[in-house]
Amino acid sequence: MKQPYLVVISIDALVGEDIKDLSLTPNLRYIKERGSMVEAVRSIYPSLTHPAHAVMMSGNPPRVTGVYANTHMGKFGEQERWFNRLSEMGCPTLFHLAKQRGMRTAACRWPLTAGGFSQIDYLIPEVTGDEIEAKGMEALLKEAASPSLHPIIAEHLPLLDGKVQPAEDRFSATVAAQIIERFKPNLLLTHPAFVDTARHHHGLFGPEVTEAVRTVDGFVGLLIEAADRAGILEETNFIVLGDHGHLAGERSIALNARLAEAGLIELDRSRAVTAWKARSHATGLSAQIYLKDEKDSRLSAQVEELLNTWAQEEESGIGEVFTKEEVQAHFDLDGPFSFVVEGDGRSQFIDDWREPIVRPLHHPSSSHGHLPYRGHQPPLLCMGPAFTEGVILNGCSLLDLAPTAAAILGLESDGMQGRVLTELLTDR
Numbered sequence: 001m002k003q004p005y006l007v008v009i010s011i012d013a014l015v016g017e018d019i020k021d022l023s024l025t026p027n028l029r030y031i032k033e034r035g036s037m038v039e040a041v042r043s044i045y046p047s048l049t050h051p052a053h054a055v056m057m058s059g060n061p062p063r064v065t066g067v068y069a070n071t072h073m074g075k076f077g078e079q080e081r082w083f084n085r086l087s088e089m090g091c092p093t094l095f096h097l098a099k100q101r102g103m104r105t106a107a108c109r110w111p112l113t114a115g116g117f118s119q120i121d122y123l124i125p126e127v128t129g130d131e132i133e134a135k136g137m138e139a140l141l142k143e144a145a146s147p148s149l150h151p152i153i154a155e156h157l158p159l160l161d162g163k164v165q166p167a168e169d170r171f172s173a174t175v176a177a178q179i180i181e182r183f184k185p186n187l188l189l190t191h192p193a194f195v196d197t198a199r200h201h202h203g204l205f206g207p208e209v210t211e212a213v214r215t216v217d218g219f220v221g222l223l224i225e226a227a228d229r230a231g232i233l234e235e236t237n238f239i240v241l242g243d244h245g246h247l248a249g250e251r252s253i254a255l256n257a258r259l260a261e262a263g264l265i266e267l268d269r270s271r272a273v274t275a276w277k278a279r280s281h282a283t284g285l286s287a288q289i290y291l292k293d294e295k296d297s298r299l300s301a302q303v304e305e306l307l308n309t310w311a312q313e314e315e316s317g318i319g320e321v322f323t324k325e326e327v328q329a330h331f332d333l334d335g336p337f338s339f340v341v342e343g344d345g346r347s348q349f350i351d352d353w354r355e356p357i358v359r360p361l362h363h364p365s366s367s368h369g370h371l372p373y374r375g376h377q378p379p380l381l382c383m384g385p386a387f388t389e390g391v392i393l394n395g396c397s398l399l400d401l402a403p404t405a406a407a408i409l410g411l412e413s414d415g416m417q418g419r420v421l422t423e424l425l426t427d428r
Contacts, residue, residue, distance in 0.1 A: 003103075004386070004409050005236040007180070007223055008189045008401070010056060010110070011216055012049055013196035013368065014242030015376035016040060017205070018213045025217035027224060028381060031238055035383025036391035036424050038241075043372040043398050045331040046283040046340075047244035049196070050083045052398060053111040056243065057093040057189065059402030059416030061332030066090030067112065068335035073281040073290060076256075076273040076353060079130050086116030094187060094402055095119040097411040103186035108176040109168075110189040114144060122146050122179045124153070124172070126191070129163050137162060152178045166194040166215050173219035177226035184230055186409060190223070192216045196246075203364030204248045204376075237386045237408050241401065242378025246366040247285060250346040253317035255280040255287055256353035262306055271354050278303045281337065282349035284369020288337035300338060307341060315358055317347030331372075332417075342371055372398075384408075388426050396421055 016039055022029035044055050044062060046069065054067035062068045066088065071080035086093070089112055095105050099119050106122035107113040114125035124145045131140055137160055141153050152175055159171040169192040176190045198212035220240060227233040256279055259265050264278040277299055280287045289307065291299055304323070310316040320342040327333040327340050343349065348367045350359075380396070383389075386408040399418030406413040407420045 002235050004186060005184070005227070005232055006187050006384075006405055006408050007227070007236060007238050008056075008187075008405065009220055009223065009238070009240045010053065010189070010191045010243050011195055011220075011240060012191060012193040012243055013199050013246055014213070014216075014240075014378055015245045016379045017376055018195070018209075019379060019381075024210065024214055027217045027221035028240065030224065031220075031240060031381045031383045035238075035381065035387045035389060036393075037382070038380040038393040038396045038421070038424075040377035040395040041241055041380050041398055042395060043244040043378065045327065045333050045372055046286050046288075046369040047372050048283060048369050049193075049243060050111045052243040053191065054083070054089060055398050056401045057095065057110070057112070058089065058091050059399055059406070059413060059418040060091050061399060061417060063328060063332045063334040064091050064417070068333060068337075069281065069283050069288065073279075073288075073336075076276075076279075076351075082126075082128050084111055084126055084128065085114045086112060086119065088112065091415070093119070094189075094405055094409075094411070097406060097413075098187045098409060101409075101411060103409065104183060106176075106179050106183070106185035106188040108179065108188070108190040109172045109193075110191050113189075117146060120146070122149055122183055122185060122188075124149060124175060127163075132162055148183075149175070149179070152182075165197045166212070169194045169216060169219055173222045177222040180223060180226040180232075181230045184232055187405075192219050199246045199366045201365070204246050204366040206364065235385060237382070237384030239380065239382045239401070239405070241380040243398070244368045244372070245374075245376040245378060246368050247345060247370055247375045248364075248366045249285070249348045249361060251317070251348075251361055252350045252359040253343075253347050254352040254354070254357050254359065255282070255317070255341070255349050256351060257355050257357045258310065258316075260353050261357070264303070265353055267353070273353060279353075280341075280349065280351065282351045284367045285343040285348050286369045286371075287341050287349040288335065289339040289341065290336065291338045294336075294338050304339065307339060311341070317344055317349065317358070318342070319344040345374070382424060386426060387424055391424055393421070393423055
């Protein structure tokens with residue numbers, strides 16, 4: 001029996017509308033014509049990159065992965081630390097399961113993989129801008145990447161310009177292609193992010209976003225070509241999907257400034273924070289509200305009343321208010337916060353505690369972190385010996401990726417809350 005190969009390509013912020021005209025994306029067209037697709041993949045709450053990728057590689061929701069935001073809430077004014085290490089995962093991942101079976105594993109800029117050398121044979125993790133600034137890209141990659149990849153990194157390092165896109169994706173795709181060709185891992189996960197960057201900077205749709213989709217399609221082609229050169233194309237399964245959608249935005253809301261105005265954040269004469277009872281941690285188009293003492297029932301009731309009152313005001317930016325218990329029950333989300341506020345559909349939240357509270361955006365922009373059923377939905381395309389040709393599903397959950405990947409690789413998926421997308425798979 002031939003051993004299975006699986007390449008998962010998560011195109012950050014890819015939505016179904018991006019692939020309506022497949023003549024612009026010949027490599028995605030190649031996959032669709034030889035495989036199947038899901039038209040709409042339901043993301044998770046909050047619909048952010050790092051929580052979504054934790055879900056994709058584990059088949060479990062944020063309540064289980066423990067990754068409830070992109071970043072840990074830090075001190076006011078300090079750089080926040082990203083959720084990015086494999087050790088931060090609260091449950092096993094595809095990498096753990098594959099290594100238990102003696103399979104070769106690889107990750108190239110997949111979030112939540114840093115430091116995962118024991119489970120990932122060929123690793124280049126996601127790196128953050130502050131890490132690059134502190135250490136320099138070359139030194140950082142030598143420290144963060146598997147030693148076996150250092151020659152490949154050194155060869156292609158000139159492609160990089162810090163975290164500037166699309167250079168970062170070009171580097172990642174080139175290195176991932178080299179990993180496929182030289183090492184033939186059974187499992188490779190990679191994450192091009194140029195489409196997300198284009199949407200944040202230029203708005204939900206437009207020529208810049210279209211060009212970003214076309215560029216990333218070319219990077220998908222590099223991986224298909226690498227499998228062909230390695231002589232494993234016929235045995236390789238490809239899954240390409242988006243992790244979340246975007247919503248167009250008009251303004252930013254400094255919710256902490258509103259909390260300061262209400263006396264829940266204390267400031268000195270220089271507007272520096274001296275104490276706080278409640279604060280907001282922005283998660284894009286939503287925000288998580290923390291209490292200094294979450295056991296203080298009087299404080300909790302005061303904050304809940306304030307948030308619900310503000311939600312009635314058009315300029316507050318708040319569309320809905322959820323208690324921690326409500327997001328646990330409805331979205332399988334848990335964390336050290338007490339409330340979650342969902343934006344009004346045109347506002348994003350920021351963590352600044354200084355006025356003005358409402359800050360209009362003076363350029364086209366879009367963002368995410370919103371409820372997963374709102375707005376444009378990500379697609380999923382797949383091809384390979386494990387997949388039936390010509391099947392089109394209306395929808396699935398992001399949680400279903402890992403169980404389906406596990407089934408393709410012959411791994412156990414016990415403990416995963418997603419389901420195997422058997423409709424897409426051939427009888428084996």
